[in-house]
Amino acid sequence: MSNVSFRAILSGAALFLALAAPTGAVAQMALPGAVAPAPEGSVAAPADAPKPRPRAAVAPVAPKLPSEESILGRVLYQDGEARGSIELQRRGGALEVARLSLVGDRLTRSGETCRIEVSEPLRLTPRQTVSGLQRYEVEFPACPFGFDALDGAILVSSEGRACELKQADCRADPNGLWGMGAGDFDPKRAEDMLTMRARIDQTVRNDFKALYDRIKSDKAQRKELVREQAGFSARREEICRSYIQEADFGYCALRVTEARALALGTQLATGFKKTAETGGKKKR
Template structure:
């Protein structure tokens, strides 16, 4: 589950200028004109410390703490289905805690960590605002000694019992505001790369796929229709990914430009 907008991150606070800028963006105008862009600041690990984060708001859970300069998982519970009895729930309280979280390079401007020492279920996550987005290459973990299969992929964030009905309107309003920023930043990114067909094609394809990807990730999150919490967090992450591309340029997947060129050649040949 790769967050759309994957590029190599630029250091926080630095300004880069791929291409020839025509106008410098003023404060509050990100995406409204071409020009140098300050890399958006990624959410800090401090936003997840001391909290119980739950997958989809009511599933597997994790607690993260600092130990000096290191980050650790001090509690981890995986919830899934029994290997021998399909459809029957199982729960595994992971032993051998704490587990060290190893920093990894993020492709979307976010802080990324991996729990590599958990042999039965190693996974990677990006730090969002008070939540984490876990990826596991689409594979469920099989913990045979516990007769359990668990898939950690998805958003681990606010537990279902912590949602405050009084804040539902505020949260939905925040999402609408962030959606507006996404549209603005996408338009700026498109305009900047309008003459580079492979990059333009990739940017459009990526943006088009974001909504369906977000829907897939968030459809199981507790009380999502009332609060839109999961969608808000992923949309905030999308803003950071677009900001990274505006600041540092778009990094195409290996072979993408060649594929676009081949498709264009084939299309021209078909018209003859």
């Protein structure tokens, strides 16, 4: 066959392929052993690149307890006001109440204020709790109560009941947060305190979701956890509504929320258990 005829055959084949191909489409022929080109701008991974190993599970660690030293050697005020105060000290390696002042209403004269002063040391009995907080029971027969030790404050509870001290003609309610007084608040720290409160609130939400996911197959535990969390905001409002300068600083809500975060974090590390509610309703 002549060179002219061979060229004519090739030209005719090329023209046929061009006419047969769809408009806008470009046909490509794959040769044996060929590798498809990578998209422009991409980096091809080496064939022998090691596959990432799955991350090892990390066991949750219980949050650190507030230091007892933060509540020693200082006056803690009920609701931040001078109407009730407590001082704690360490003697012989044990904690005790050095002084206690309770303010209430007279039993025989409605509307009159009464004050109970206790200057003799009161023993404290430590109790373990599932919340992770260190709890103490105060050996005061006339008005038994307990408290959870927080950071620079204590959360007092007496099962929501006020004490009637008939010999002193006085009815006093120790429930609530005892901590910083009016003179301890620095206006320059107000914004920082509110920001910290918001951050702890987010920690509570995150820990609640993580704990819920962990126990969601157990309907009874899941129901109890949801009940606790739903009641937390209302209980915090009851505890903190009377605390001095709360709208400006949010100090009481910060301390109560820290306690909730510690309880949830502890249960993430040790397993869910029903927690006892502390800081009962205020009876005004």
